Amino acid sequence: MKLNWGMIGGGEGSQIGPAHRLGALADGNFTLSAGALDHDADKGRAYAQRLGVAPDRAYGDWREMLAGERGRNDRVNLVTVATPNATHFEITKAFLEAGFHVLCEKPMTMTVEEGEEIVRVARAAGRICAVNYCYSAYPMVREMRALVRSGQIGRVRLVVTNFSHGHHGDATDADNPRVRWRYDPAMAGVSGQFADCGIHALHMASFITGNEVETVSADFASTIPSRVLEDDAMVNFRMAGGTVGRLWTSSVAIGRQHGFDIQVFGETGGMRWASEQPNQVYYTPVGGRTQIMEKGEAGLSSDAARLSRVAIAHPEGFPLAVANIYVDLAAAIRGEARDGLPLAEDGLRSMAAVYAAVASARADGAWIDARPPIFR
Ligand code: NAI
Incomplete structure (x- = not known):
């Protein structure tokens, strides 16, 4: 049985919309049945119809979509929020309360309280609220998680991760409206970069090690002075199990492109992965040589094998990682348990870490509890 899928945001020309459509439609699990795709109602209706949505389900805004879908027998099974x-917060909450499953883009909310509310609402409604931490669905990231779980590198001592690009590094472009809002508290909230x-990097650290982030100490900088919010941050963190974490994130690192990588160092080995070479994990046992593990090769964990879509050495990338999120969502909606799907609890943990990092940066790097109050 195909599932009906609806999308809010992700309109024509948006950054993340195409990855959701490629991902959701890749495996035959979902049909794009409804949408409120654009902040401009007419553009959103027209684009949805060009994508094959029936005119009566090509909505002008999300409230219209909620009213139109909730009474239908063939209502959408899953709503993606990519606005x-x-x-x-308000869109995700409204659809969960009306009994829809939701995949929300990150950051899930603007505040910790909103994040807690989403967790509560999803639990009370018995609906899935997933959050699009899509990098955790790359096959070789799943392999790293499996290697940690099987004890291959022993207890994890240290995680070092970067998500640093240079795309907002041009000060003469800082007033471009597409860039400026990200550093404006009224639009972006308490934190910029x-x-x-x-938060992708922080989620990945927990995802691979299985350890939650407990405390953070942050140094934030607005290297372009007109920016109120930070465009560069160094965040030290401590995790359950004693794992030490170091995270650098920046948008002014000119020359770095996507810039997301992670290294995990345990008692008996180390590993590294980078989003720009996502098909390889470099693994070094203590005292031994570095080995390159390749997506699609024999002997990988069942999770990594399951999520590898094309044969070894063929490129596979971001839209298929997003597709892996949708594969697991479809399975979860059909009632199968899926280990690894990032959920509202993960979205809430990120928001608590953001607030803790902001508080720490304002207090000269003081160590601050980063756990959401309801999980302490
Ligand atoms: P964008 O500005 O490129 O596109 C936003 C789209 O949403 C536009 O089509 C706009 O018309 C539409 N929209 C705005 N308000 C709306 C409303 N009230 N109702 C319906 N449609 C509305 O933004 P982008 O970069 O695509 O980001 C969207 C979200 O996705 C953000 O939360 C961002 O953080 C997240 N994102 C996540 C990524 C990931 O790796 N998981 C990567 C890029 C973005």
Whole structure:
């Protein structure tokens, strides 16, 4: 049985919309049945119809979509929220309360309280609220998680991760409206670069090691002085199990492109992965030679093998990582347990870490509890 899928945001020309469509439609699990795709109602209706949505389900805005879908027998099974950050909370909450499963873009909310509310609402409604930490669905990231779980590198001592690019490094472009809002508290909230990119890296550290982040100590900088929010951050963190974490995130690192990488160092070995070479994990046992593990090769964990879509050495990338999120969502909606799907609890943990990092940066790097109050 195909599932009906609806999308809010992700309109024509948006950054993340195409990855969701490629991902959701890749495996035949979902049909794009409804959408409120654009902040401009007419453009959104027209684009949805060009994508094959029936005219009566090509909605002008999300409230219209909620009203139109909730009464239908063939209502959408899953709603993706791919709008700008400040709108995630009210849209996600409204659809969960109406009994829909939701995949929300990150950051899930603007505040910790909103994050807690989403966790509560999803639990009370018995609906799935997933958050699009899509990098955790790359096959070789799953391999790293499996290697940690099987004890291959022993207890994890240290995680070092970067999500640093240079795409906002041109001061003469800082007033470009597409760039400026990200550093404006009224639009972006309490954090700029850390809430935008740093939380992917922080989620990945927990995802691979299985350890939650407990405390953070942060140094934030606005290297372009007109920016109120940080465009560069160094965040030290401590995890359950004694794992030490170091995270650098930046948007002014000119020359770095996507710039997301992670290294995990345990008692008996180390590993590294980078989003720009996502098909390889470099693994070094203590006292031994570095080995390159390749997506699609024999002997990988079942999770990594399951999520590898094309044969060894063929490139596979971001849209298929997003597709892996949708594969697991489809399975979860059909009632199968899926280990690894990032959920509202992960979205909440990120928001608590953002607030803790902001508080730490304002207190000269003081160590601050980064756990959400409801999980302490
Ligand atoms: P964008 O500005 O490129 O596109 C936003 C889209 O949402 C536009 O089509 C706009 O018309 C539409 N929109 C705005 N308000 C709306 C509303 N109230 N109702 C319906 N549609 C509305 O933004 P982008 O970069 O695609 O980001 C969207 C979200 O995705 C953000 O939360 C961002 O953090 C997240 N994102 C996540 C990534 C990931 O790796 N998981 C990567 C890039 C973005």
